[in-house]
Amino acid sequence: MEIPENIINEAKQRIEPYAVEGFVLGKGDQNSDIMVVGEAPGENEAVKGVPFIGRAGKELDKQFNLLGWDREKVYITSVVRSRPYRWVEANNESGQRKANRKPNQKEIIAHAPLLDYQIRKVDPSVIVALGGVAFKRLTGGEQRMSDVVGEVFETRVLCWDIEGGQWSESERTYEIIPLYHPAAVFYNPKIRAEIESSLEKVRDYLGQNRKK
Numbered sequence: 374m375e376i377p378e379n380i381i382n383e384a385k386q387r388i389e390p391y392a393v394e395g396f397v398l399g400k401g402d403q404n405s406d407i408m409v410v411g412e413a414p415g416e417n418e419a420v421k422g423v424p425f426i427g428r429a430g431k432e433l434d435k436q437f438n439l440l441g442w443d444r445e446k447v448y449i450t451s452v453v454r455s456r457p458y459r460w461v462e463a464n465n466e467s468g469q470r471k472a473n474r475k476p477n478q479k480e481i482i483a484h485a486p487l488l489d490y491q492i493r494k495v496d497p498s499v500i501v502a503l504g505g506v507a508f509k510r511l512t513g514g515e516q517r518m519s520d521v522v523g524e525v526f527e528t529r530v531l532c533w534d535i536e537g538g539q540w541s542e543s544e545r546t547y548e549i550i551p552l553y554h555p556a557a558v559f560y561n562p563k564i565r566a567e568i569e570s571s572l573e574k575v576r577d578y579l580g581q582n583r584k585k
């Protein structure tokens with residue numbers, strides 16, 4: 374996707390003060406009616422600059438399979454485009470390694486105009502929010518994932534107003550569908566059945582004619 378250079382450069386500048394690395398723009402069909410929004414890249418994604426190519430990516434493909442989707446036919450992006458990390462102790466020479474962490478609000482705002490631009494450009498009807506960070510960024514909703522997963526929220530989305538320094542609402546509405554982040558099952562394998570039933574619900578809602 375062609376993204377104006379100033380939007381990219383300003384996003385990179387705004388995130389510079391924070392402990393992040395790499396930069397991933399997004400991938401897929403920018404004419405798709407479905408956009409998938411993750412949280413932030415992990416280690417593999419940050420190195421290669423491609424979304425969801427690590428362990429979570431394999432899990433995402435399983436979810437897409439259940440939905441009958443092809444990853445090339447949707448547009449995949451995320452709330453923050455650089456990998457947020459923290460140092461943790463490790464059994465290696467330096468005694469430490471980088472671990473993933475959730476992006477903080479300042480990092481989310483730093484990259485918000487990029488996601489806002491991509492949403493306007495793709496102009497999808499459906500936006501799948503992978504996990505609580507994406508759902509809250511898009512809707513302001515702070516519900517627990519287990520309470521909303523697979524529901525459809527017909528709503529405007531939040532956009533960052535750079536000049537005003539605050540969130541505002543998009544003009545149009547979208548069907549926002551929260552799903553568990555694909556990595557969630559690694560921490561909590563018990564949710565596998567819930568994931569599958571939420572995907573079936575989404576597949577039924579979208580119906581044959583809107584399958585991508």
Ligand code: URA
Pocket residue numbers: 410411412413414415418423424425426429430451
């Ligand atoms: N999690 C995300 O949100 N995006 C990726 O690309 C990988 C993991």
